[in-house]
Amino acid sequence: MAQIEIRDLGIDYRKPKSNEVFSAVDSVDLSIEKGEFVTIVGSSGCGKSTLLMAMAGLVNLSRGSIRIDGKEVTGPGRDRAVVFQEASLLPWRSVRGNVKFGLEMQRWSGGDLNERAMQMIRLVGLGRFSDYHPHQLSGGMRQRVNIARALAVDPDVLLMDEPFGALDAQTREIMGTELLRIWERHKKTALFVTHDIDEAIFLADKIVVMGRNPGHIKEVINVDLPRPRDEAVLDSEPFHDLRKRLRAHLAEDMSSMQLVKEVA
Amino acid sequence: MRSAEMTAEPAVRQISFSFLRPSRPTLVGALAVLAFLVLWQVAPSMGWVNGRFTSRPTEVFFAAIDIFRNDNFLYHAQISLTEFVAGFALAVVVSIPLGVLLGTSKIARYLIDPPLMALYIAPTLVLLPIMVIWLGIDMAPKIAVVFLGAVFPIVLNTMAGMSEADPRFLRMARSFGATKFDIFTRVLVPGSLPALLTGIRLAVGRAVLGVVVGELFVSQAGIGYQLNLYGSAMRIDRLLVYALVVSAFGYTLTILVRSVENKVRDWRSK
Numbered sequence: 174m175a176q177i178e179i180r181d182l183g184i185d186y187r188k189p190k191s192n193e194v195f196s197a198v199d200s201v202d203l204s205i206e207k208g209e210f211v212t213i214v215g216s217s218g219c220g221k222s223t224l225l226m227a228m229a230g231l232v233n234l235s236r237g238s239i240r241i242d243g244k245e246v247t248g249p250g251r252d253r254a255v256v257f258q259e260a261s262l263l264p265w266r267s268v269r270g271n272v273k274f275g276l277e278m279q280r281w282s283g284g285d286l287n288e289r290a291m292q293m294i295r296l297v298g299l300g301r302f303s304d305y306h307p308h309q310l311s312g313g314m315r316q317r318v319n320i321a322r323a324l325a326v327d328p329d330v331l332l333m334d335e336p337f338g339a340l341d342a343q344t345r346e347i348m349g350t351e352l353l354r355i356w357e358r359h360k361k362t363a364l365f366v367t368h369d370i371d372e373a374i375f376l377a378d379k380i381v382v383m384g385r386n387p388g389h390i391k392e393v394i395n396v397d398l399p400r401p402r403d404e405a406v407l408d409s410e411p412f413h414d415l416r417k418r419l420r421a422h423l424a425e426d427m428s429s430m431q432l433v434k435e436v437a
Numbered sequence: 438m439r440s441a442e443m444t445a446e447p448a449v450r451q452i453s454f455s456f457l458r459p460s461r462p463t464l465v466g467a468l469a470v471l472a473f474l475v476l477w478q479v480a481p482s483m484g485w486v487n488g489r490f491t492s493r494p495t496e497v498f499f500a501a502i503d504i505f506r507n508d509n510f511l512y513h514a515q516i517s518l519t520e521f522v523a524g525f526a527l528a529v530v531v532s533i534p535l536g537v538l539l540g541t542s543k544i545a546r547y548l549i550d551p552p553l554m555a556l557y558i559a560p561t562l563v564l565l566p567i568m569v570i571w572l573g574i575d576m577a578p579k580i581a582v583v584f585l586g587a588v589f590p591i592v593l594n595t596m597a598g599m600s601e602a603d604p605r606f607l608r609m610a611r612s613f614g615a616t617k618f619d620i621f622t623r624v625l626v627p628g629s630l631p632a633l634l635t636g637i638r639l640a641v642g643r644a645v646l647g648v649v650v651g652e653l654f655v656s657q658a659g660i661g662y663q664l665n666l667y668g669s670a671m672r673i674d675r676l677l678v679y680a681l682v683v684s685a686f687g688y689t690l691t692i693l694v695r696s697v698e699n700k701v702r703d704w705r706s707k
């Protein structure tokens with residue numbers, strides 16, 4: 174059995190100011206093996222964050238189930254950690270304080286908190302900035318702290334919701350390469366939501382392509398590019414093929430969106 | 438090539454003269470105050486104003502020395518200070534838990550927010566006559582007025598600080614398995630500390646006003662009592678001394694709270 178088993182998952186939200194429900198995610202089936210790096214792509218609003226937050230135990234399921242290592246997900250747990258899309262660093266805590274936050278919440282018993290936090294901060298390359306506060310950091314540095322905070326609690330599954338979404342293309346590439354470097358060392362199961370097609374291919378063992386209305390999985394694409402990877406892979410033949418395939422998928426989604434608008 | 442002596446010279450010059458060159462705003466401010474004092478001093482002698490109503494800086498200065506020596510100043514200050522501290526302490530003890538309750542419970546907020554807002558906006562001093570009827574003319578009604586003046590700004594600011602916590606922080610904390618208590622102590626409390634201090638700073642002004650007006654209204658001792666006394670005796674110089682004492686007290690306290698506030702807010706400013 175796979176490490177993560179999602180069966181017939183459905184998540185409904187209540188529409189604002191009415192009793193109608195809106196199905197954000199429906200009939201999702203997905204299996205993820207231990208140590209896999211899975212990226213999730215799809216047009217905006219197709220339910221990527223919703224799916225990820227469901228795995229994190231932060232939204233209630235309306236139908237179906239999510240099992241991790243055979244255990245049903247009913248809420249947040251020590252086996253998972255989330256890297257959020259936007260600002261989620263506490264502004265009154267230093268870099269070290271923020272990285273310690275998850276450890277404190279989980280009553281970390283694996284040795285000295287400070288030492289553990291510093292180790293993670295060094296891992297993401299911010300050793301000299303451990304006493305800085307979030308407002309003194311660049312966007313890229315903040316996301317490094319976010320990643321360090323999630324890694325610190327030593328989760329089995331790392332859930333990342335567009336962690337590099339707010340960064341420029343170049344920083345994004347660097348961060349992606351570095352994330353892979355860290356991941357190769359620990360081989361934690363990773364789920365990574367992104368809008369960026371190249372990023373999705375570059376990082377993934379497996380790409381989950383989502384469609385909308387309601388959010389569902391259109392296709393799961395295996396990526397067989399050799400690891401460890403570096404920027405050179407971006408110019409390889411298989412990479413180009415995958416890129417073409419993903420582009421077509423997303424374009425299709427866009428045109429179907431157009432159709433819905435015209436019918437409505 | 439520059440020698441060590443050459444580079445040392447300008448540095449010495451800078452040190453020896455720097456105290457003579459205060460920053461421009463300080464200089465302008467000091468000059469303005471000086472000009473005002475001179476004008477105030479000479480205006481009565483020149484017949485521009487009636488000195489009986491304006492007094493003079495020198496008179497005020499000597500009145501101050503006189504008051505601090507033998508006007509029972511310490512006694513009156515102690516009375517006023519006691520009223521202030523008692524009312525303020527009571528306000529803090531009541532308002533912080535109340536603000537926390539209102540900030541964390543929506544139901545409580547819906548229930549008491551409107552009347553609270555109304556009381557905050559209404560000048561609590563209008564309740565002074567009632568306080569006197571209920572509590573007499575001793576310290577009690579002034580303590581009550583100080584309490585009423587200080588309690589609302591602290592409650593409302595604490596409440597706002599708690600209830601306006603960034604939902605993204607709460608979600609992040611939950612993702613790491615934070616309990617409700619963890620969220621309260623590690624997210625809500627530190628996040629709302631600056632707002633709480635703002636409330637306290639606003640409360641200081643209202644509390645000082647409460648003491649003085651309360652004593653002016655009816656009292657047997659205190660700074661306000663003395664103000665009343667010298668007001669009816671037309672002792673402008675002494676009146677001004679007491680007025681200065683009151684504003685210096687309020688000002689110092691406000692600055693003090695603000696510096697703590699700035700320290701706490703360090704992570705935002707700078």
Ligand SMILES: Nc1ncnc2c1ncn2[C@@H]1O[C@H](COP(=O)(O)OP(=O)(O)OP(=O)(O)O)[C@@H](O)[C@H]1O
Pocket residue numbers: 186187188197215216217218219220221222223224
């Ligand atoms: N709390 C909520 N209440 C109601 N509807 C919601 C809520 N959160 C999300 N939705 C809706 O669910 C749908 C999917 O949202 P979601 O955030 O999962 O999309 P996404 O794929 O992550 O989009 P993006 O790429 O823009 O981040 C959207 O139509 C959104 O309006």
Ligand SMILES: [Mg+2]
Pocket residue numbers: 221222223334
């Ligand atoms: Mg999203």
